[in-house]
Amino acid sequence: MKKLFTILLFSLLFQGCKESEKPVLPNIVIIFADDLGYGDITSFGATGYETPNIDKMGANGLTLTHFYAVQAVCSASRAGLLTGCYPNRIGISGAYNHNAKVGINPDEMTLAELVKQKGYATGVFGKWHLGHLAPFLPLQNGFDEFAGLPYSNDMWPVGYDGKPLDSMHRKSSYPPLPFYEGNEVVKYIETLEDQDQLTKTYTEKALQFIQKNKSNPFLLYLPHSMPHVPLGASENFKGKSEQGLYGDVVSEIDWSVGEIIQELKNSGIYENTIVIFTSDNGPWLNYGNHAGSTGGLREGKGTSFEGGQRVPCIIQWPTNIGKGITSSQLSATIDLFPTIASLIEVPLPENKIDGVDISSILKGDVNANPRNELLYYYNYNDLEAVRKDNWKLVLPHHHRTYEGQLPGANGFPGLAPSVFTELALYDLRRDPGEEYNVLELYPDMYKELMKLVVNAREDLGDFITENEGKNRRKIGQIDLVTSNRPPIKHLGLNKKVHYDTPYSIRYPANGEQSLTDGHLGSIENLTLHWQGFREYNPDFTVELEILTRINTLSVSFLENTASWIFGPENVSFFGSIDGKQYELLGSLHFDTPSQIGDASVIEAKIEVKKELKYIKVKIQKIQNCPDWHPGHDQLAWLFADELKIQ
Numbered sequence: 001m002k003k004l005f006t007i008l009l010f011s012l013l014f015q016g017c018k019e020s021e022k023p024v025l026p027n028i029v030i031i032f033a034d035d036l037g038y039g040d041i042t043s044f045g046a047t048g049y050e051t052p053n054i055d056k057m058g059a060n061g062l063t064l065t066h067f068y069a070v071q072a073v074c075s076a077s078r079a080g081l082l083t084g085c086y087p088n089r090i091g092i093s094g095a096y097n098h099n100a101k102v103g104i105n106p107d108e109m110t111l112a113e114l115v116k117q118k119g120y121a122t123g124v125f126g127k128w129h130l131g132h133l134a135p136f137l138p139l140q141n142g143f144d145e146f147a148g149l150p151y152s153n154d155m156w157p158v159g160y161d162g163k164p165l166d167s168m169h170r171k172s173s174y175p176p177l178p179f180y181e182g183n184e185v186v187k188y189i190e191t192l193e194d195q196d197q198l199t200k201t202y203t204e205k206a207l208q209f210i211q212k213n214k215s216n217p218f219l220l221y222l223p224h225s226m227p228h229v230p231l232g233a234s235e236n237f238k239g240k241s242e243q244g245l246y247g248d249v250v251s252e253i254d255w256s257v258g259e260i261i262q263e264l265k266n267s268g269i270y271e272n273t274i275v276i277f278t279s280d281n282g283p284w285l286n287y288g289n290h291a292g293s294t295g296g297l298r299e300g301k302g303t304s305f306e307g308g309q310r311v312p313c314i315i316q317w318p319t320n321i322g323k324g325i326t327s328s329q330l331s332a333t334i335d336l337f338p339t340i341a342s343l344i345e346v347p348l349p350e351n352k353i354d355g356v357d358i359s360s361i362l363k364g365d366v367n368a369n370p371r372n373e374l375l376y377y378y379n380y381n382d383l384e385a386v387r388k389d390n391w392k393l394v395l396p397h398h399h400r401t402y403e404g405q406l407p408g409a410n411g412f413p414g415l416a417p418s419v420f421t422e423l424a425l426y427d428l429r430r431d432p433g434e435e436y437n438v439l440e441l442y443p444d445m446y447k448e449l450m451k452l453v454v455n456a457r458e459d460l461g462d463f464i465t466e467n468e469g470k471n472r473r474k475i476g477q478i479d480l481v482t483s484n485r486p487p488i489k490h491l492g493l494n495k496k497v498h499y500d501t502p503y504s505i506r507y508p509a510n511g512e513q514s515l516t517d518g519h520l521g522s523i524e525n526l527t528l529h530w531q532g533f534r535e536y537n538p539d540f541t542v543e544l545e546i547l548t549r550i551n552t553l554s555v556s557f558l559e560n561t562a563s564w565i566f567g568p569e570n571v572s573f574f575g576s577i578d579g580k581q582y583e584l585l586g587s588l589h590f591d592t593p594s595q596i597g598d599a600s601v602i603e604a605k606i607e608v609k610k611e612l613k614y615i616k617v618k619i620q621k622i623q624n625c626p627d628w629h630p631g632h633d634q635l636a637w638l639f640a641d642e643l644k645i646q
Helices: 002-021 053-059 075-082 111-118 199-213 243-268 283-289 333-344 441-458 511-516
Strands: 027-033 062-068 121-127 145-149 177-179 186-190 218-222 272-280 310-316 325-326 372-379 382-388 391-396 399-400 417-420 424-427 498-501 531-533 539-559 570-576 583-589 601-621 637-644
Touching: 027 075, 053 218, 053 243, 053 272, 053 310, 062 637, 075 111, 075 333, 111 121, 111 218, 111 333, 145 199, 186 310, 199 218, 199 243, 218 243, 218 391, 243 283, 272 333, 283 531, 372 441, 382 399, 391 441, 417 570, 424 441, 498 511, 511 539, 539 570, 583 601
Parallel strands: 027 218, 027 272, 062 325, 121 145, 121 218
Antiparallel strands: 062 310, 145 177, 177 186, 272 310, 372 382, 382 391, 391 424, 399 417, 498 539, 531 637, 539 601, 539 637, 570 583, 570 601
16 A cells, blocks of 8 residues: 555656646737837937836847837738738728728737637737727637727827817717727727826736736737827826926836736746837827937838838847847847747648747847848838848838928827838938938849839739739628618619729729629728729720610719818710710719818719610819818829619
């Protein structure tokens, strides 16, 4: 009996030893600021306030000085972080508001779903911005808990002065800003005083999540709403910094970082927790003293220049990353996804991702260079620049500019007009401000970078040059307008449309079937039924199968001037019985708006009462946005949908 007891005891001890040898999975904390610039923490050059907790992270870990958000705008940037993909690969662009019928495709694996393969608890507290409709919210995309805003904190019916907007403002029709817990709205953010509490509230929720999950591995995603405008700081920070409200806000975010670090220590899990601090894009510079600093980099948010996409990044992991390490190797938010997969040893999704594993840099390999290329996309799928090592080729494109513009102040914006930039080559090693175009000096480097451009256009496309791309995937979408009703019926339903001028590949809708598919677009341009035209006046023909008695003809158009979408100037309908000789059936003229107004649908409709086999429609669009419009020197959009033949 004694011998049996000894054997059992040895067996238990051996089993315990085996269990202790199992690697302990690290906790993961990602703190994602909004519109925080490259020069907005003190270790990167900020003045007038201090960020001691973030700086201490750098002293205790790794500072990445050439780290990039993959697009300089909210929804796209978050998509890249959470999927490891260039956002245009998965169809995500821009910044979604309360009207969006699209979001992250549930078929895409998120970072939360990645770590759940190893049993992680997952929580997100802050700004989501990947779709506010139910299928796109965090709980349906891998997160166990969510508390925060579905989109940006300026997407509300409140003016820069904190007062409700009058009916002439484009945001006056916005609903109150909803605050979610899980899938339910629990309150609304209605005043600037409500905004003051956001950073504090997110932090408290995050601390509760750590306390609840300290005994098992977790992923905590803390995407702050600030320092995106409107700014707000709680009573402990307001009025405390030399830099005014902006400094107060960043100081409170730094406090939040300190609270997270301290709770990790209190919970006994500090040593084996990876903490990552970075930003979604550069500063919104036209807000002046309510905006941050690029630290001398060119331009800011909403551009593909360095000030728009290069952001501070600090990573600490006491058990694995040495203290005070700085790396100038190229890296990006899309690299966090495969890096975490490597560190916790889980497989990547079957769908292609664009991130690379940078764990070698985290582990201190100073010679590691896992990424030496980067693509700079913006808008829906515009390739605006490429980088290889320290060389950056900027491609011709329109972009907003802050240069030479007087910024706003105290929450009010200044101008950020659109300009055109020519082809340029920059050596970022000696010219991070992108001031000196050295294209003529280095023709071989230009040729080398153009190889990246050609490959990117083949793979992902480039709408500037009308390249569709082979390997983009579908965005998640819900069409609330047509989902509960069948297509409308008319004599031209599902007839093929012949185009004499092309539609834009940015907004192809249903391609050559779009204008006769029976589905109507709503006042929201992202319902995906609107077919877009920008460079050309639409000119198309529909052939009926037989000579047909027609009473009326009509075409619908979207007018949403805030999105640079204008109704037509003139619509002309023509008819023919043989497809050769056409007669004018009717022509309609429409006035151009004189100011930004609410979105609406315009219908151009005429009576016909003739037997015809061919219908031709010629549309005269507004070429450039009017002088009063912010985009007055750029092409206006025209969105058309459904040639109804009745």
